[in-house]
Amino acid sequence: MIKNNTPDPYVTLWNRCEAWFLEHLQDCMNGDDFTEYQSFRHNADTHIRARSRLYQGEKLDRVMVHQYSLKAGRSGLVIFGYPRVEYAIPCFLLHIGGMPPARTLLILDLAPIDPALDMTPFQTVAAQQRAVLGLPETQVEWLQSVTSPHLLYCPLKPLEPEQFFATFTATIETWRSAYIEPAQRDTNAAAVQRRSAAIVELKRVLLRNDPAFPVFTRAFGQSMSDVFAEAAFGGNPGVTIAEAVEPLPVPGSWINKKLGVSWNADAQERIHEAPAFLRPIIRRIIEKEAVKEEITVVTLELVLRCEKKYRSGMEL
Template identity: 55%
Template structure:
């Protein structure tokens, strides 16, 4: 009981609790705050805790808004918000995944992902340019996700992120998204609606297929809870059903391989990369495999992953 109270207290004091409250407050009546589904899971073993707390909301123009806070180890808390529009409206999806060990080693992905090819994202582009410069974020795409994210995506990988500047950027993106919601009107065109459906489904599938973390959640919480969390993130209309998860399973820990480069991953190495936010993992994997190829390796070990962390994602050589 004492551990549960401590975990709940820590949950409310995480760096991202303020961002969750701001997001919900900004949406206001656009979201049905009193109508939600809630899931929580916690596993304590050998002094370590794995924790997840998720709520799923809806709104008049929003099909599914998942807000999820998690911890994979002490001091490493993350916040995930995946919000998808109803297909009658031409709106971008809201994507946030922020975690790591802030503020020195923060992982971030923040985007308004277009759900149609005709959506004008210029207002988001202006906001992204301003805050990318203020936060000193890289101006580049994430290759494995560029087909489903916008060109204006904000991201960093284990980099310093000023808390006040990030809060301002987050607030500006949420406010911009709210304006898209307010301006959206129903679009009765059947072909346009089907195109948006295909695009949203592809967005969910790309994120899911590049996420090796579900074996970790399955190991910690059991298969049924893992599938529940997957449905919370990728269900809705359109959604990936449980059968989709079975048909397109995430890679088992230790199953990664790059035949082109002649590389295989150890289970421990893959599991360590699996601790990074879902949207960032493909980029981390590609970078590590590129480094391994340079060193003419044929097997990636957890020691090599730590070596890459030292080289790219730590300050002053700290682990």
């Protein structure tokens, strides 16, 4: 767990959630056997921390527990739990962070990797907890193809993380009792291939749209960012940044004829670093900014100015 020597009061809560998660799964994986990666970047203007721990179990190929801190009051907890492909067990997905309690981001799901999985136990729990937390029925568009329709989502709205604790506990217990414990080993080649493909696609979608890696690359360097990516999306089967990220756009290929705005190659590359689901949104914002400033070619300088102007609304 991250030591609570930062001004962020929620680090204590993330530590508590992490300990609770490990305690409830102690019969499914060894909480005393793990690999850990940490990195820090501190200076007068920067306070970035990241720490990943990797666990395994008889039926679990990889469980990553990750805590991050971007600055005081802005931190979060991410847990990805992937089964071994010989078992029909949904993947555990959690991200809670943002700037709680006023602007809390929550994504919590048990993502099915096999059409034979009965998702009724999680459907029941999710419906109960959605009502308790007052969460909307809204889904996360970029995740819909790889998650369950019961995913719990708080889109940067008020949510006390303490209220979330009961929901977190209910989801862990459902994952363990309804899916991990009863799962039987199934080595049927077609079934294994089907689950493997589903896990690869899930990891690819998560990696392409994860907003953490541009931050980590700038703070820690590409090599350390790759380490955190491997921690989150490696394993068997695994996905690397090189495999998941689309090629750079052809220089000069971005042209908005309606607005009369084109892009320099270095400006395109900068936007390409953003999560895939954010790129079209960012591009529209910057092109409108260019029109307001009567600029016909978007440069890196304009992109950086827009980042500084609008980034405060994009919390991890």
